[in-house]
Amino acid sequence: MFEYMKNNKALSVLGGLALTAVVAAPVMAQRDPAYAAARSSGAIGEKPDGYLGFPTSPSGATSALVKDLNIKRKAAYTRKAQATNSTVEQFAFTSGCNLIMRTTPGEKYQAPDGSWQTRTSAAPQRDARCP
Amino acid sequence: MRYTTIQLTDRVNNAIRRKMRSLTATGLISGVILGLAGCVQVAAPDKPIVINLNINIKQEVVYRLDGDAKDLINEEADIF
Numbered sequence: 001m002f003e004y005m006k007n008n009k010a011l012s013v014l015g016g017l018a019l020t021a022v023v024a025a026p027v028m029a030q031r032d033p034a035y036a037a038a039r040s041s042g043a044i045g046e047k048p049d050g051y052l053g054f055p056t057s058p059s060g061a062t063s064a065l066v067k068d069l070n071i072k073r074k075a076a077y078t079r080k081a082q083a084t085n086s087t088v089e090q091f092a093f094t095s096g097c098n099l100i101m102r103t104t105p106g107e108k109y110q111a112p113d114g115s116w117q118t119r120t121s122a123a124p125q126r127d128a129r130c131p
Numbered sequence: 132m133r134y135t136t137i138q139l140t141d142r143v144n145n146a147i148r149r150k151m152r153s154l155t156a157t158g159l160i161s162g163v164i165l166g167l168a169g170c171v172q173v174a175a176p177d178k179p180i181v182i183n184l185n186i187n188i189k190q191e192v193v194y195r196l197d198g199d200a201k202d203l204i205n206e207e208a209d210i211f
Contacts, residue, residue: 029209094196129190
């Protein structure tokens with residue numbers, strides 16, 4: 001009986017893991033289509049500070065979209081900064097290094113001098129402190 | 132005769148000492164002035180310190196946080 005319970009426990013742990021995977025899948029959502037479109041059209045670009053910005057003056061809808069995403073990003077940075085014993089700015093900046101690196105050719109990003117650049121297949125211009 | 136010679140030597144000696152003392156004093160004062168002038172020149176840059184905020188983010192911190200930043204970007208792919 002005890003043996004059975006032990007096995008059962010292991011099974012339920014496995015089941016729980018499988019369930020988590022199923023539940024977690026929708027949480028790891030992809031970009032909103034409007035956001036993806038604004039990125040690829042160059043209306044939105046990545047800034048070195050870890051937030052989104054506008055290479056050209058934005059429409060009202062784009063502006064609202066970016067504001068919303070930046071608030072969500074700040075919340076995520078704040079949470080992670082607390083967990084890693086760093087400041088929000090430090091964590092946001094480190095994320096910015098990675099986010100600029102992950103831009104795909106055609107997308108916009110801001111160089112350390114403040115100018116907006118279009119990502120090519122070459123490495124992007126990033127801050128000297130970026131890993 | 133011998134006495135006067137000694138006195139003369141003393142007088143010369145004192146004169147030399149006085150001269151030396153004043154030389155040392157002027158040397159010290161000019162040294163201090165030169166030093167001060169140097170200090171003022173070093174402290175002079177009067178440009179606004181704009182980059183100061185960025186200095187809070189040191190490279191070693193960026194390196195330490197890099198893995199966690201990558202995790203976050205993967206975890207919340209919808210906002211990045």
